[in-house]
Amino acid sequence: MTLLQVHDLHVDHPTPSGVLRAVRGVGFTLQRGETLGLVGESGCGKSSLGRSLLRLAPVAAGRVMLDGHELTAITPRRLRQVRSLVQMVFQDNNASLNPRHRVGTLVAQPLRVQGVPRREAEARALDLLRRVGLSPSAAERYPHEFSGGQRQRIGIARALALQPRLLVCDEPVSALDVSVRAQIINLLQDLQAELGLSMLFISHDLSVVRHLCNRVLVMYLGRIVESGPTEFVWRSPAHPYTRALLAAAPRRRRAADSADAGADAAIELPNPLAPPPGCAFAGRCPHATARCRSEQPLLRALANGREVACHLDLPLAVPAPLTSTAFREKPHARSSQPG
Amino acid sequence: MNAPLLQVDDLRVSLDLRAGRVHAVEGMSLQLRAGETLAIVGESGCGKTLAALALMRLLPQPPANITAGRVRLDGRDLVSLDEAQMRRVRGPGLAMIFQDPIGSLNPVHTIGTQLVEALHTHGPAGVDSRQTWQQARQLLEDVRIPNAEARLHDYPHRLSGGMAQRVMIALALAARPRVLIADEPTTALDVTIQAQILRLLKQLQRERGMGLLIITHDLGVVAEVADRVLVMYAGRMAEQSPVERLFDHPLHPYTQGLLAATPAAGQRPGSPLSDIPGQVPELAALPVGCAFAGRCPCAFARCRQERPQLQPLGGGQSVACFAAQSVSIPGRTLG
Numbered sequence: 076m077t078l079l080q081v082h083d084l085h086v087d088h089p090t091p092s093g094v095l096r097a098v099r100g101v102g103f104t105l106q107r108g109e110t111l112g113l114v115g116e117s118g119c120g121k122s123s124l125g126r127s128l129l130r131l132a133p134v135a136a137g138r139v140m141l142d143g144h145e146l147t148a149i150t151p152r153r154l155r156q157v158r159s160l161v162q163m164v165f166q167d168n169n170a171s172l173n174p175r176h177r178v179g180t181l182v183a184q185p186l187r188v189q190g191v192p193r194r195e196a197e198a199r200a201l202d203l204l205r206r207v208g209l210s211p212s213a214a215e216r217y218p219h220e221f222s223g224g225q226r227q228r229i230g231i232a233r234a235l236a237l238q239p240r241l242l243v244c245d246e247p248v249s250a251l252d253v254s255v256r257a258q259i260i261n262l263l264q265d266l267q268a269e270l271g272l273s274m275l276f277i278s279h280d281l282s283v284v285r286h287l288c289n290r291v292l293v294m295y296l297g298r299i300v301e302s303g304p305t306e307f308v309w310r311s312p313a314h315p316y317t318r319a320l321l322a323a324a325p326r327r328r329r330a331a332d333s334a335d336a337g338a339d340a341a342i343e344l345p346n347p348l349a350p351p352p353g354c355a356f357a358g359r360c361p362h363a364t365a366r367c368r369s370e371q372p373l374l375r376a377l378a379n380g381r382e383v384a385c386h387l388d389l390p391l392a393v394p395a396p397l398t399s400t401a402f403r404e405k406p407h408a409r410s411s412q413p414g
Numbered sequence: 415m416n417a418p419l420l421q422v423d424d425l426r427v428s429l430d431l432r433a434g435r436v437h438a439v440e441g442m443s444l445q446l447r448a449g450e451t452l453a454i455v456g457e458s459g460c461g462k463t464l465a466a467l468a469l470m471r472l473l474p475q476p477p478a479n480i481t482a483g484r485v486r487l488d489g490r491d492l493v494s495l496d497e498a499q500m501r502r503v504r505g506p507g508l509a510m511i512f513q514d515p516i517g518s519l520n521p522v523h524t525i526g527t528q529l530v531e532a533l534h535t536h537g538p539a540g541v542d543s544r545q546t547w548q549q550a551r552q553l554l555e556d557v558r559i560p561n562a563e564a565r566l567h568d569y570p571h572r573l574s575g576g577m578a579q580r581v582m583i584a585l586a587l588a589a590r591p592r593v594l595i596a597d598e599p600t601t602a603l604d605v606t607i608q609a610q611i612l613r614l615l616k617q618l619q620r621e622r623g624m625g626l627l628i629i630t631h632d633l634g635v636v637a638e639v640a641d642r643v644l645v646m647y648a649g650r651m652a653e654q655s656p657v658e659r660l661f662d663h664p665l666h667p668y669t670q671g672l673l674a675a676t677p678a679a680g681q682r683p684g685s686p687l688s689d690i691p692g693q694v695p696e697l698a699a700l701p702v703g704c705a706f707a708g709r710c711p712c713a714f715a716r717c718r719q720e721r722p723q724l725q726p727l728g729g730g731q732s733v734a735c736f737a738a739q740s741v742s743i744p745g746r747t748l749g
Contacts (some may be wrong), residue, residue, distance in 0.1 A: 116604035117575075222693050223458075252457035252631060254709075257675035257689035264684065281603060286677035286684070305683065314429040325634030327661070330609070331451070331641075334616035343574050343607065 078240055078273050079105040079128070084137035086123045093348050097123035099297035100137070105241070110267065110274040112305060114281060114320070120297040125277045129161055130154060142210045142240060155280050159189055159237035166246035168226040172218040176297055178204070178229055179214030183284070185236040203232040204242030207262060211271035212247030224255035231262065235270070242267075245277045260287065281324055285309055290380075293317050296347060299374060311391040312382040315360045418445040419625045420469075420508075420593050427461070427468050429697075432631075436697040438478070439465045440649045442670055444723075446593060446625040453614070453628045453657075455638045456646035459694055462629045465646075466595050469627075469705030470510050471500045472563040472583060474685035479607030487592065507534045515578035519570035525581055526550055526566030529588060534640050536589035544668050553584040557614060576607035580614070587618065593625040632671060637661060642730075645669050648695055648705035665733040667710045704735070712737040 086098035097120040106113050115121045126132035128139060130146060141148040144157045162185075165171040172181055179200050188197035201211045207228040218226055227247060234242060244263070248256040260283065267274060278284050284291055284305065291308050293301040293316065301314040312318045342359050345351050355374050357363040366386050374382045377391075439461040446452050454462045467473045471492060479549035485492040487507050495503065512518045520528055529550035530543070537546070547566070554562035557580040579599060586594060596615065600608035605621060616639055619626045626638060634659065636643055643660045645653040645668065653666040664670045671690040676708050681687075692709040701707060707717040716736050725739055726732040733739065 086549075107629065118743045224693065230455065252694075253633070253672050253675050254457065254690035257687040259691060260677075261686050262688065281605070282677040286681065288683075288688070319606055323606040325609075325632070325638040327637045328639075328657075330612040330638045333613055334620050342610075343576055390567075 076107045077104050078107045078109075078142055079275075080138075080140040081128070082138040084124070084139065084141070085135040086120070086127045086132050087135040088133065090121070090348070095347055096135075096350075097132070097297055097347070098127065101294075101297075101299055102137075103278075103292055103302065105275065107240070107273055108267070108271050109290065110276055110288045112291035113275060113277045113294060114279065114284050114291060115294035116279060116320075116344065118347060119294045121277045121294050122245055123162050124294070125163070125245050125275060127159060128241070128243055128275070129163055131163070137148060159185070160239055161241040161243060162234040162236045162237060162239040162245045164227075164230050164242060164244045166249050168218070168223070168230045168250075171230060172226060174218055174393075176217075178216055178218065178221075181218070181229065182214070182233045182236060189237060190289060199236065200232075202390050203235055204229075205234070206266070207232045208258075222255070224250055224258060227251060227259050228262065231259075231266070236265065238270075239272070241273045241275065243275045243277070245299070246279070247276075247279065248283060249278065256283075263287070281321065293320070296344065296356065297352055298384065299382075300356065300384045301382065302374075303377070304379060305394035307379050307381055313377060313381065313389065313391055314356075315362055315387075315389065316356045318403065319359070354384075362389065373395065417447075419448050419488060420446040420627070421486045421487075422469065423483075423484045425465060425468060425485065426481045427473065427478055428481050429464075429478050431698070433698050437700075438649050438697060439468065442483070442644075442646070442651055444644055444654075446627060448592070448625055449619065449623050451619065451628060451639055451641045452627040453630060453640035453643045455630055455633065455636050455643055457631055457694060458644040459648075459697070461527065461649035462646050466510065466597050466627070466629050468506055469595065470504060471495070471497075472504075473511075476616075478543055489584060500536050505532075505593060507596060508593045509586035509589060509591035509656050510595040510597065511579070511582045511599055513601050515575065515582040515602075516527060516570055516573065518582055519578060519585075521570050524567055524569055525554075525573075529553055529566070529581075529585060532585050532588035535663075545607065549588075553587060556582070556587065557581070557584045559584075574607075575603050578609065578612055579603065583611075583614065583618070587622075590622070591624060593627060594619070595627045595629070596681070597629045598631070599628070601630070601632065608635070609638075633661075633676060645672075648700060650705055651734060652719075653704065653731070653733045653735075656729070659729055659731055663731075665727060665730075665731055665738040666735050667712045667737065668706045671709075706735075710737075 082102050084098055088095040088097055102122060113121045123132045134147050142160055143367050146157060149157060179197055180201040182203050182353040183196035186199060201214055202412045204211055204213050209228055248259050251259060276287055278285060288305050291305045292299050295316050301308060301317045308317060312321055330350045345358060347353055353360060353370050372384045372386045374384045376382055422442060422444045425439055425442045429436050429438050442465050446454060456462045469485055480493055492503060532545050532547050533549050550566060551562045554565055559565055559580050573581060600611050601609060630636060640657045643655055644651060645656050645666060647668050653670050664673055674688040675690060677687060690709050695701065695705060695708060703718040703720050705724050707713040722734040722736050724732045724734040
């Protein structure tokens with residue numbers, strides 16, 4: 076069953092040098108219990124997209140339907156009620172947890188906002204802390220007394236307080252050390268299975284997305300350039316940008332060995348305030364044609380529930396290097412058929 | 415002939431905090447040869463950055479102090495140098511780039527001005543300014559920045575993270591350093607840009623025969639560029655190893671845990687990741703024995719009473735772990 080439907084969403088940020096169109100016509104659906112990955116590099120609009128689902132980013136056009144509520148056309152009062160359906164976990168919990176409140180207060184706060192009496196809210200906060208693997212005594216302490224991983228647990232407890240249907244996780248493990256990152260990933264997976272949550276998981280870390288997500292959206296300069304089941308996208312990426320992303324994931328000795336061939340010139344994201352006409356990736360794309368530079372490619376369907384926005388019909392069979400941890404070069408535990 | 419360019423013996427750095435003195439780096443030793451890449455890997459707070467700053471003698475003093483150890487560059491001990499002498503080592507001897515390139519550049523001067531300043535500081539006297547400007551442009555071209563001439567007139571805020579890191583590398587190269595220390599050089603960058611910067615560093619190293627010391631928390635970066643790896647945990651050396659052996663045959667349970675905690679290609683998506691339980695201990699409250707014992711699946715009584723020392727186990731690997739040492743006979747060649 077569909078929980079979230081996003082249709083032709085645009086997010087504009089006014090800046091001193093013009094309007095930055097962070098999200099330019101994005102549409103997707105998210106099923107109940109599904110984990111959808113959203114990958115892309117800094118500035119591609121993935122955080123703006125995530126925040127717009129809570130109306131925390133200015134929606135310029137488009138529709139967001141969550142569980143039958145149209146979030147984009149709702150009064151502020153109703154919005155507060157509907158927001159309990161969708162909650163967010165942030166990357167930087169130093170900034171998202173008020174340092175002057177005790178953890179118990181922080182976790183109880185969403186409940187208080189929704190009108191739950193203080194005593195009941197605080198009792199529920201203790202439950203939530205236990206659920207994310209913290210001791211109830213954590214409630215009496217302040218955020219700075221905790222490590223990064225523990226603070227992320229606090230952030231997750233707070234996001235769960237209102238029993239949301241959808242959790243938007245914006246780079247929730249990017250700031251964490253490897254050993255702690257695995258703990259938080261496991262926690263998110265357990266909670267999702269227990270509570271039947273849907274998740275939009277925003278990350279630049281491809282290995283984490285592949286591990287957690289059933290489906291993935293790849294974003295480039297405000298648009299979705301590819302989407303599909305994670306395994307298919309990983310094994311045979313259709314868009315040249317997805318290929319570049321996967322190919323850039325670290326691999327054993329690659330930089331050391333390819334240094335002979337010479338380092339390439341700096342090529343980066345085009346200016347989002349003045350995007351090029353046509354395909355935004357054309358300037359970096361090894362396959363770009365004249366058409367790519369003049370005409371914006373639209374998403375078109377491929378087999379296996381995949382979509383790609385590319386004028387070229389690149390053969391899908393190109394084997395991709397698998398994940399950012401391909402450096403481990405383990406044999407694949409199972410095989411799957413590329414589409 | 416291939417004597418180490420940089421040799422560090424038993425370096426110790428302490429921090430005087432309000433709560434008392436903590437030992438942030440406890441006995442780090444390493445060797446780096448010309449053209450070689452050594453990675454120091456560890457999680458936040460393991461002392462890797464403090465160790466690098468100690469090599470550069472850029473530690474904030476107080477609270478930090480080098481309490482013991484020797485740092486020799488081409489046989490010359492750096493720890494005993496005074497600040498004036500050390501200033502002449504920084505640049506042509508050791509140069510360093512940092513994680514936050516934009517924050518490391520001066521925001522009120524153009525890139526050209528900053529490069530020219532670096533070239534004047536380290537170059538021969540009496541070079542005219544037009545020549546220096548040419549050299550600055552050449553440096554930007556060396557780090558593969560397009561439109562170098564135009565970029566010289568830009569201010570740092572105009573640069574993306576990847577471009578700014580290239581400029582930082584150009585600045586570090588201005589003095590033609592023997593050893594380049596790169597502290598998390600790609601952590602703030604996107605993965606496609608990271609790949610570009612790592613390739614650039616490796617190529618510049620090859621062109622110039624520099625020793626490269628990369629400090630990172632990212633095993634992916636290690637796999638990509640390093641020849642040898644030093645794994646640190648809570649200020650101590652846990653393991654030192656050639657890069658291939660570290661990934662194929664990690665010896666320290668901490669290294670094994672780090673590798674297992676990373677989602678891998680062969681792993682079924684959605685299956686639980688093996689994590690390392692618990693957290694890194696506070697430096698102020700390190701246990702008596704092995705710092706990792708509290709999180710270690712292999713720990714036994716001795717690990718909690720006695721601190722393991724780094725011991726060579728053959729194959730170029732050494733490890734500070736009683737469990738690993740007891741299964742391998744010291745000195746035996748593995749594989």
